[in-house]
Amino acid sequence: MRKIIVLTAILTIITITNTKAQETGEDEWGAWYMYFGTNRITDKLSIHSEAQFRFYEVVGTFNQLLLRTGLNYHLTDNAIATIGYGYINTDGTFADITDEENSNEHRIFEQFILKNEVGKVKFEHRYRLEQRFISTQFDDFTEHRARYRLQLTYPFNDTWFLNVYDEVFINLQEPIFGQNRLYGAVGYNVQSNFSIQLGYLKNHFTGANFDRLQLGIIYNTDFRKKE
Numbered sequence: 038m039r040k041i042i043v044l045t046a047i048l049t050i051i052t053i054t055n056t057k058a059q060e061t062g063e064d065e066w067g068a069w070y071m072y073f074g075t076n077r078i079t080d081k082l083s084i085h086s087e088a089q090f091r092f093y094e095v096v097g098t099f100n101q102l103l104l105r106t107g108l109n110y111h112l113t114d115n116a117i118a119t120i121g122y123g124y125i126n127t128d129g130t131f132a133d134i135t136d137e138e139n140s141n142e143h144r145i146f147e148q149f150i151l152k153n154e155v156g157k158v159k160f161e162h163r164y165r166l167e168q169r170f171i172s173t174q175f176d177d178f179t180e181h182r183a184r185y186r187l188q189l190t191y192p193f194n195d196t197w198f199l200n201v202y203d204e205v206f207i208n209l210q211e212p213i214f215g216q217n218r219l220y221g222a223v224g225y226n227v228q229s230n231f232s233i234q235l236g237y238l239k240n241h242f243t244g245a246n247f248d249r250l251q252l253g254i255i256y257n258t259d260f261r262k263k264e
Contacts, residue, residue, distance in 0.1 A: 088104055145167070149163075
């Protein structure tokens, strides 16, 4: 009987340990807190500014810090080309068991945005290429991927609007599928250059799905000389 009790205790500890080791935070409601800005410096040029703080849970368990900037060239009001840089620090372990999954990434990206309207609905097509230089405690490597996002914005009035998008990530090495993001939000225009969005993101990976609340602040500035 004593041997059976000891064996049962050992198996229980192993089971609990394995369960915790495999815990990814997939069952938790996480949150992304985000800032975006377009800062005009001339009629043709602007600077993109962005900061994102991502968590496995709504108010805790750090997942990722993303800082991104870029130089935008406005071909027209509805066509924008961008070249930019991003820094991403990621903690890939929800259970905080080891830091083997922690990584730092330096990212260069090229982007093209096209906009059009159908009735009251505003469409935005975003095409992006990324060169990703990733470092972990064990290895340094480079990856490349392409992204396409289709975004629709519907204004209820001058103040409130609905924003939805779907974005697919395609790796330019194996595996081909990276992830898909489906997003919906309600937005409020505080001023003509300042808006807030509160929404929900379904982040789908192969074999995993994450539910994320999103709070986004969009604040645009204009440094052009006024005539």
